[in-house]
Every structure is written in C-alpha cells, then in structure tokens.
Amino acid sequence: xxxxxxxxxxxxxxxxxxxADIAERPSAVSGKTSETRRITLTVNGQQHDLQVxxxxxxxxxxxxxxxxxxxxxxxxHGQCGACTVHVNGQSxxxxxxxxxxxxxxxxxxxxxxxESAGFEQGHHPVQEAFLEHDAYQCGYCTAGQMMTASAVxxxxxxxxxxxxxxxxxxxxxxxxxxxxxxxDAVQSARGKMRGGQ
Amino acid sequence: xxxxxxxxxxxIDQAVRHRRVHDGQAxxxxxxxxxxxxxxxxxxxxxxxxxxxxxxKRIELLDDGRLKIGALVxxxxxxxxxxxxxxxxxxxxxxxxxxxxxxxxMASTGGNVMxxxxxxxxxxxxxxxxxxxxxxxxxxxxxxxxxxxxxxxxEQCIATHPSDMCVGMVAAGATLVLEGPDGQREVAFEDYHxxxxxxxxxxxxxxxxxxITHVILDAPRGGGQHYLKLRDRASxxxxxxxxxxxxNLDGDNIGEARLALGGVATKPWRADAAEAALKGQPATQExxxxxxxxxxxxxxxxxxxxxxxTLGKQAIVRALRDATxxxxx
Numbered sequence: 001x002x003x004x005x006x007x008x009x010x011x012x013x014x015x016x017x018x019x020a021d022i023a024e025r026p027s028a029v030s031g032k033t034s035e036t037r038r039i040t041l042t043v044n045g046q047q048h049d050l051q052v053x054x055x056x057x058x059x060x061x062x063x064x065x066x067x068x069x070x071x072x073x074x075x076x077h078g079q080c081g082a083c084t085v086h087v088n089g090q091s092x093x094x095x096x097x098x099x100x101x102x103x104x105x106x107x108x109x110x111x112x113x114x115e116s117a118g119f120e121q122g123h124h125p126v127q128e129a130f131l132e133h134d135a136y137q138c139g140y141c142t143a144g145q146m147m148t149a150s151a152v153x154x155x156x157x158x159x160x161x162x163x164x165x166x167x168x169x170x171x172x173x174x175x176x177x178x179x180x181x182x183x184d185a186v187q188s189a190r191g192k193m194r195g196g197q
Numbered sequence: 198x199x200x201x202x203x204x205x206x207x208x209i210d211q212a213v214r215h216r217r218v219h220d221g222q223a224x225x226x227x228x229x230x231x232x233x234x235x236x237x238x239x240x241x242x243x244x245x246x247x248x249x250x251x252x253x254k255r256i257e258l259l260d261d262g263r264l265k266i267g268a269l270v271x272x273x274x275x276x277x278x279x280x281x282x283x284x285x286x287x288x289x290x291x292x293x294x295x296x297x298x299x300x301x302x303m304a305s306t307g308g309n310v311m312x313x314x315x316x317x318x319x320x321x322x323x324x325x326x327x328x329x330x331x332x333x334x335x336x337x338x339x340x341x342x343x344x345x346x347x348x349x350x351x352e353q354c355i356a357t358h359p360s361d362m363c364v365g366m367v368a369a370g371a372t373l374v375l376e377g378p379d380g381q382r383e384v385a386f387e388d389y390h391x392x393x394x395x396x397x398x399x400x401x402x403x404x405x406x407x408x409i410t411h412v413i414l415d416a417p418r419g420g421g422q423h424y425l426k427l428r429d430r431a432s433x434x435x436x437x438x439x440x441x442x443x444x445n446l447d448g449d450n451i452g453e454a455r456l457a458l459g460g461v462a463t464k465p466w467r468a469d470a471a472e473a474a475l476k477g478q479p480a481t482q483e484x485x486x487x488x489x490x491x492x493x494x495x496x497x498x499x500x501x502x503x504x505x506x507t508l509g510k511q512a513i514v515r516a517l518r519d520a521t522x523x524x525x526x
Contacts, residue, residue, distance in 0.1 A: 035202075054203035054245070057232070077233050078300055090273075090302040096232045097303070098225070100203055101247055148298060157277050170432035171297020 004040065004047040007065055039103050043068070044112025052099050059083045059094040062109060070110035070143045074173070081172030084144035085109050086116070091151035093171075110143040113150060126150045129189035130182075137176035145172045149186045153193055160190050198236050205247040209376050212248050212408055224248050224408060226269055226305035229296075230312045238322050239313075239329060253307075253410055256280070262416030265374075268307030268409045272296070272362065275306055284417035287441045290424035291365030291459075297433050307409040309362045310373070310389070311401070315435055316345065316356035327353045328397040335397075343501035344437070347509070349463035350497055354397030356463060358390060359435050363465035365424055367457035368441035370415030377407035386412070387457075390464035418455070420445035421524030425516040426459070427508055436460030438509040440516035444480070446524045451475045451484065454517070458492065461509045468492040471513060480521045482514070489513040 036051045043066060050065055059076075062068045062085070074082030076095045083095040086108040108116045114124040122128075126146045129135070136142045152158050152168045159165075165186055174182060206212040212224065221243035225231050234240040253267035256278055264280060275281055276292035296304065318324040318336035325333035337345050337355050345355040363386075371386035389402050403409070426439040439459035445452040454475040456468040471492035478484040489510035496506045 053200060055198055055200050055235075057198070076236065078229055081297065081299060084299055087302075091299045092303050093229075093299045096227075096229050096300075098203065098228060098232070098245075098247075101205075101225070101228075101249060152298060167293075167432050168298050171299050173433075 004049050006049040007051070037100065039100055041099065041102055041107060042105070043107045044109060044116065045106075050099070054098070054100055056099040057095060058085070058097040058099045058102055058107070061099040062094060062107075068109050068111050072140055072143055074141065074144075079173070080141070080144075081148060082141050082144040084147040084172065086113075086147060086151055089151065089154065091148045108147075110147060113146065117150065124150060125192050126153070126186070126189045129185040129192070133181045133185035133188060135178060135181040135185035136174075137178050141172060141174045141176075145169070145174065145182055148172050149182075149189065153186070153190045160187065160194070162187070165190075199238065199241060201235070201242050202244040203247060204244065205250060207250050209251055209253075209408065209410060212246060212251060213376055213378055213406055222246055226308045227271070227303040228308075229300050229304045230308060234313060234320070237320055239320055248408065251410075259413070264414040266306050266412045266414065268305060268411060270306045272301040272304045272306070272309060273298075275362075276301065284419075285365075285369050285414060285422070287368050287422035287424050287443055288362065288365035288414070290422075291361040291426075291439075291441060294424060294426040294436075294439075295361040306362075306412055309360055310409060310412070311403075312360055313400075314356035315359045317341075319356055328356060328393070328400075331396070331398045338499060341501060342499040344435070345499060345502050346463045347461050347493070347496040347498055347502055347505050348458070348466055349392050351393045351395065351397070351463075353395055354393035354463065355499060356393070356397070357435075357460055358462065358464050360465060361424070361426060361436065361439060361459055363390070364439055364457045364459035365441045366412065366414070367465045367467050368422075368443050368455045369418065370455065372413045372415075373409055374411040374413060375403065375407045376410045377404055379406075381410075383413075387465070387467045393463050418443050418445060418453075420453075421520040421522065421526070423516050423519040423523060425512050425519065427512055428460075438505055438512045440509075440512040442513075442516040442520040444517065444520040444524050446480060446521065447477075449479055451478055451480050451521075454488075454520075456488070456492070456513065456516075458509060458512070461496075461505050468513070470494065475517075482518070485514045485517040486510075488517065 041048050072082040074080035078093045078096045085094045087105050126149050158168045223242035225245050253269040255267045257265045272292050276289045282289045319326050324336045346357045367387045373384045421444045424441045426436045428434040436459045438461050441457040443455040456471050458466040471488040474488045474491040493506050
C-alpha cells in the first residue's frame with residue numbers, strides 16, 4: 001500500500017512544510033482563532049494527512065493544500081459546476097462540501113480520472129473525446145464538464161439520447177457556450193465506453 | 198468564510214440533545230443550502246452538527262402501504278427508487294426537475310424540506326430583509342420582484358419557497374417525523390411550512406431542538422400523476438410556476454384530484470380551491486380552466502410578477518391534462 005502523504009497546515013499556494021507556523025491563525029471574518037484538526041483524505045487513490053479548520057471547503061483543500069489545480073473555482077456556490085469531482089464515483093460540487101466530512105470516501109479529481117477508470121496510461125475516453133471534438137474554448141469549465149460527463153456515462157439510470165444527456169449535464173455551465181461540441185464529445189465517449197448501450 | 202465548530206454525532210438522541218444545549222447551531226447533511234448561505238454570511242452558525250452518520254438512510258415500505266423515507270436519503274436516490282418511480286412519479290419528476298446531477302447527489306431529503314428561499318434580497322446581507330433580520334423591512338415588495346410569490350404573501354415578506362420535491366410531496370400527501378428533546382412527533386407535510394405573516398423569520402414548525410428524521414408518504418393514490426415546471430431555462434433553474442397533479446378518474450369524471458403549486462407561493466402550496474372545483478366534474482379543458490381560476494382567485498401581484506398568475510394557471514391546466522391522460526392510459 002502506498003504511504004500516507006503528510007501535509008503541513010497551510011493555506012495559499014504553499015509547498016508542504018512551508019507554512020507550518022500558521023496552524024492557528026485568526027479568522028478574517030469572525031476574529032476568532034480557529035482550531036485546526038487532523039484529517040485523512042483519500043484523493044486519487046492516495047491517502048493524505050492534512051491539518052484543516054472545521055470550515056475548510058473540499059475545493060479549497062484540493063487546490064491550496066494538495067496543489068491539485070485541475071479542479072476549478074467558478075461561482076463557489078453550487079451554481080456553475082466548475083468544481084465537480086467524484087465522491088465514491090458520484091459527481092458532486094466540491095465547493096459545497098466540508099473537507100472534514102469527507103474522511104473515508106474515495107475522492108477523484110480530474111488529475112486522477114483516467115487512472116481511477118483503469119486507463120493507467122494516457123487519457124480517459126472522455127478526455128480523448130473532448131480533444132477530438134474541440135469541446136472547449138477557454139477551458140475553465142472543462143475539468144468539471146469531464147468529471148460530470150464521466151460519472152453520467154457510468155450511470156445506468158441515465159439514457160444516452162440527447163435530451164437525457166443535456167439534462168444530466170446541465171449543472172455545468174460553459175460561459176463560452178461550447179455546449180454543442182461538449183455534447184458531441186460526451187456522446188462519442190459514451191458510445192466508445194458502453195458499446196452503444 | 199466565518200469559522201464555526203464542527204461536531205459529528207452518531208445517534209439521534211445525541212444530535213437532539215446537542216441542539217438543545219447550544220443556540221446558534223445548525224445541522225448539516227448535504228450542505229448545499231447551509232454552506233452556500235454561510236459563505237454569503239446569511240446564516241451564521243457558531244456550531245455545525247454533522248448528522249450524516251445517523252441511521253436515517255433507508256427507504257422502507259410500511260405494512261399499511263405507506264413509504265417511510267429516512268431524512269438522509271439523497272435526492273438522487275429518492276428520485277430513482279423503484280417504488281417512488283412506480284407509485285409516486287409526481288415526486289420523482291419533481292426531484293429530477295430540481296438542481297443538477299451533482300447537487301442532487303449531495304442534497305438530502307430532510308435538507309430539501311429545510312432549504313431556504315432564493316430571494317436575492319434574503320441572500321444579500323447588505324439589503325433589508327424581514328426574513329433574515331426581522332423588522333428591517335422587505336426589499337422585494339418595492340424592488341425587483343419578478344421571481345416572487347403571488348400566493349400566501351404578507352406585507353412583511355413575498356419570498357417564494359424554492360423546493361420542487363416539497364410540492365410533489367404535498368400533492369402525494371405526506372407526514373414529517375420529528376425527533377426532539379421531548380420525544381417524537383408527526384406533522385402533516387402541508388402544515389409544516391408556515392406562511393410569512395408578521396413573522397417571516399419563522400419558516401416551519403420545527404421546535405428548538407428538533408430534527409427531521411423521516412418523511413412518510415401516504416399510501417399510493419394511483420391515478421395519473423405529473424409534475425410540470427416552467428422556468429426561464431429548460432434545466433438547472435428554479436420554477437417561475439410549477440404544478441404537481443395527482444388525478445383519479447371516476448369514469449369520464451374526476452373522482453379526486455390533488456394539486457400543489459411551486460414558484461408562485463410563499464410555501465409549498467396546496468391548491469384546495471382548485472381541487473374542490475374539480476371534484477365530480479368532467480375531465481375536460483373547461484373544468485381544468487375553472488380549477489385554475491379558482492386556484493388564483495386570491496392571488497396578489499406585485500410590480501413585476503403579475504405574469505405568474507397567468508403562467509400558474511396555464512401550469513395547472515397543462516399538468517391536469519397530462520395527469521388525466523396518464524390516468525386514462
């Protein structure tokens with residue numbers, strides 16, 4: 001089994017160990033000193049020991065403590081889907097999850113998507129299809145789009161017709177409006193992964 | 198984002214006891230409402246109690262034919278449960294019309310009942326709002342109120358209740374099970390949410406220290422069921438007007454119809470007057486239109502939301518038409 005990676009406390013773009021001295025820093029909002037706690041998160045198959053405040057949001061911990069910048073912060077309120085990750089295989093909005101409540105679950109981000117689905121070399125079929133169909137413009141929503149799409153493709157209760165897929169993907173907003181190519185990419189990947197089912 | 202204490206509880210009595218001891222506490226399950234509103238500083242809990250380890254994740258068919266749903270069952274799981282899809286399609290359709298795939302995976306049944314209004318003035322701590330800060334005034338009444346309610350309003354508050362699921366449950370008939378420091382009690386689902394009146398900060402009949410543990414759906418009413426949701430875009434948007442219809446036919450006439458409305462009212466709205474107008478009437482367009490008129494006879498429009506009265510009536514007619522067609526099928 002892979003060793004647990006230990007991370008020092010820290011916020012911001014720190015390297016492990018760089019900010020251990022701010023374990024208890026005053027909260028900007030309430031002025032109270034926040035108690036931190038030690039948690040273990042399983043992200044992309046790797047266990048991480050982390051020190052976080054009770055109000056730490058999973059999205060922020062992924063980006064700022066684990067340096068997993070693929071997951072994006074868009075609206076930060078569950079209205080855009082840019083922060084979508086998988087928890088136990090289901091797509092969820094990581095901007096509305098407390099990190100402390102995610103111990104014992106399997107978290108997968110875009111960095112671990114291919115490997116989590118058994119594609120240890122190269123890309124996940126959804127990633128290949130996005131490349132093939134040019135399914136983005138600025139790219140900011142892309143990771144979230146692909147995380148939702150890959151979970152939706154694996155969901156036996158969601159049909160592969162255009163109406164069903166549009167509905168299932170509607171929680172991921174693309175401000176550039178690349179929806180047509182996104183839908184083409186998802187249908188193409190779905191066909192390859194499910195063999196036309 | 199403000200700091201708070203976080204504690205996890207393993208047993209219901211532990212959760213309820215905690216709530217009684219501390220003020221300024223909030224329960225968290227899916228977190229999709231609470232964390233959104235804490236980030237906006239609209240909700241300011243000092244302590245958050247994680248109830249996700251409580252044994253409230255089952256859906257159980259009771260001997261009397263009712264369906265008992267644990268408060269922690271996710272919106273996705275409830276919408277796609279075999280019995281719900283077969284016997285309560287109005288609830289399944291309502292759930293699947295709400296939010297997005299990801300949010301439904303997170304959101305719980307109890308949390309959906311407890312979700313807060315989407316009124317933009319409520320969500321903005323810089324604006325007066327009687328619901329958020331009693332006595333400060335209502336910014337919506339003379340403000341931008343296109344999305345606000347036309348039924349059940351007061352001079353203190355015209356915010357709509359945002360839930361789709363609750364509208365489906367009012368039409369299907371349901372009971373809430375609450376556990377508190379003084380034991381367990383049950384409340385009829387349609388009596389749980391309160392009209393704003395002079396106390397818009399009081400949104401429901403949950404007493405200090407109480408936790409929703411289950412929703413029990415009435416035994417299936419059968420018939421034809423439909424949830425119709427009308428909104429500014431086809432998906433991932435709150436209702437401007439919605440209608441949940443459960444129609445039982447008696448030959449060519451309507452035996453019993455149950456109707457509930459969303460997007461137009463300050464609480465999940467049982468349209469009793471419309472139901473009464475339908476009873477024993479022929480299942481025709483004319484009857485549906487008369488029922489729609491009855492449903493909105495007491496409606497009050499504000500400067501930007503008068504269109505909701507027209508839209509709401511059309512939602513009723515269309516929902517009844519589709520539910521009746523299904524009852525005949």
